[in-house]
Amino acid sequence: MTSSSVSAPVSDVDLFAGDVLADPYAAYRSWRDAGPVVKSSVHPIWIVARYADVRAALADWQSFTSAQGVALTDEMNAPMIGSVLGTDPPEHDALRSVLTEKLAPRALAKLRGDIAERADALVAEVVARGSFDAVTELAQRLPVDVVADLIGLPAEGREHLLSGADAVFASFGPLDGRMQARMPQFMAYIQYIQSFDSKDKFTPGSWGAAVFDAVEDGRLTPESGMQLLNAYLVAGMDTTVNAISAYIRFLAEDPELWAALKADPSLVASGFEETLRLESPAQGFFRNTTRDVDVDGVLVPAGSRVLLSFGAANRDERHYPDPDRFDVRRNPVDHLAFGYAVHGCAGQGLARIEAQALIGSLLRRVDRIELAGEAVQHEHPVVRGLGSLPVTVVPAREG
Numbered sequence: 257m258t259s260s261s262v263s264a265p266v267s268d269v270d271l272f273a274g275d276v277l278a279d280p281y282a283a284y285r286s287w288r289d290a291g292p293v294v295k296s297s298v299h300p301i302w303i304v305a306r307y308a309d310v311r312a313a314l315a316d317w318q319s320f321t322s323a324q325g326v327a328l329t330d331e332m333n334a335p336m337i338g339s340v341l342g343t344d345p346p347e348h349d350a351l352r353s354v355l356t357e358k359l360a361p362r363a364l365a366k367l368r369g370d371i372a373e374r375a376d377a378l379v380a381e382v383v384a385r386g387s388f389d390a391v392t393e394l395a396q397r398l399p400v401d402v403v404a405d406l407i408g409l410p411a412e413g414r415e416h417l418l419s420g421a422d423a424v425f426a427s428f429g430p431l432d433g434r435m436q437a438r439m440p441q442f443m444a445y446i447q448y449i450q451s452f453d454s455k456d457k458f459t460p461g462s463w464g465a466a467v468f469d470a471v472e473d474g475r476l477t478p479e480s481g482m483q484l485l486n487a488y489l490v491a492g493m494d495t496t497v498n499a500i501s502a503y504i505r506f507l508a509e510d511p512e513l514w515a516a517l518k519a520d521p522s523l524v525a526s527g528f529e530e531t532l533r534l535e536s537p538a539q540g541f542f543r544n545t546t547r548d549v550d551v552d553g554v555l556v557p558a559g560s561r562v563l564l565s566f567g568a569a570n571r572d573e574r575h576y577p578d579p580d581r582f583d584v585r586r587n588p589v590d591h592l593a594f595g596y597a598v599h600g601c602a603g604q605g606l607a608r609i610e611a612q613a614l615i616g617s618l619l620r621r622v623d624r625i626e627l628a629g630e631a632v633q634h635e636h637p638v639v640r641g642l643g644s645l646p647v648t649v650v651p652a653r654e655g
């Protein structure tokens with residue numbers, strides 16, 4: 257704390273109200289404009305929404321700890337403590353190192369061809385139909401199969417993965433009616449993953465087998481092994497699905513953007529970063545302050561729960577000029593949609609490969625894409641994304 261610290265402005269916006277979740281960007285702007293940090297009068301939290309402050313807080317894990325959990329409520333933070341998301345260095349680094357090699361650039365390079373083939377087969381199938389739902393019939397299919405195969409899960413039971421990830425992420429928010437409604441899928445998912453309790457349940461050479469090797473040689477306890485698997489399973493599902501769906505929506509709504517990418521497919525990667533910036537699937541996670549912290553002149557007392565709003569930071573006009581505009585040439589690789597620093601997303605390379613493969617294949621196989629109905633937002637307290645995106649396509653002549 258510095259002598260210049262002042263108290264924070266108060267916001268009475270309920271960030272979990274349905275209308276705010278549907279379109280949170282006006283609220284985000286009001287928080288950024290109010291100051292470097294605002295105090296919520298609705299939930300017992302503080303909110304950091306400006307790009308520079310969110311990034312600085314993510315880097316300062318000593319002051320903004322993850323070791324008390326990254327969810328809103330004590331009830332849901334308790335089971336998270338000790339997991340890869342819910343630890344600080346050095347415990348965190350030991351957990352994260354178990355699968356580092358599997359997600360290193362060399363390992364990912366080997367997956368690229370296979371993922372491109374799978375993506376292309378999925379795209380070929382839906383394009384042949386002419387009209388399809390780009391969320392349920394396309395975006396939802398690739399990440400589930402890719403991640404489940406990498407973890408080494410049998411085909412049977414995978415129907416629990418998407419709905420389970422949805423419920424687990426919802427538990428990071430308020431324990432309200434919305435969460436109550438997800439309890440059956442939450443419980444079914446927990447029961448499903450608890451059945452993977454030994455190495456022989458996983459494909460040889462898989463991530464799951466590597467985690468159980470670490471349990472066998474004492475690097476992990478059986479409990480932390482299960483927590484680690486759960487983290488990789490949950491984190492790699494609807495996050496990637498939602499990012500891909502949002503990208504397809506931008507393309508279907510903007511013929512000029514589609515034409516630009518058709519003319520120069522090397523823009524696909526930059527377009528994906530811009531999608532992540534504008535429609536960040538993980539809108540924000542919490543931290544807890546370990547001491548009095550000065551956030552750009554405003555005091556946040558020790559023991560405060562703080563929302564680091566990635567979604568707000570990524571539209572901060574202090575960092576990105578004309579922040580609400582999709583600019584396919586912006587290539588904002590410093591966005592915070594994957595977090596930053598020690599907890600920065602472990603699967604970001606994989607997510608990029610999946611999305612680029614799918615969009616690349618769409619561009620090759622389709623001449624025109626248009627919305628065929630209303631894009632429907634899926635109401636979720638933490639993960640932003642569409643539930644449905646009906647589109648029609650005109651197949652490419654040579655495709």
Ligand code: HEM
Pocket residue numbers: 322326340341342352403487488489491492493495496499536537538541566592593594595596598599600601602603604606607
């Ligand atoms: C577009 C897709 C994705 C988005 C937007 C995303 C977003 C994020 C964010 C924001 C964090 C930081 C959490 C924090 O700071 O507390 C994170 C962490 C993590 N992500 Fe991702 N993620 C994506 C895909 C994936 C995939 C495909 C995997 C793996 C299969 C994955 C695995 C993880 C793991 C294990 C962590 C925890 C890292 C740690 O705590 O050290 N993610 N992700």
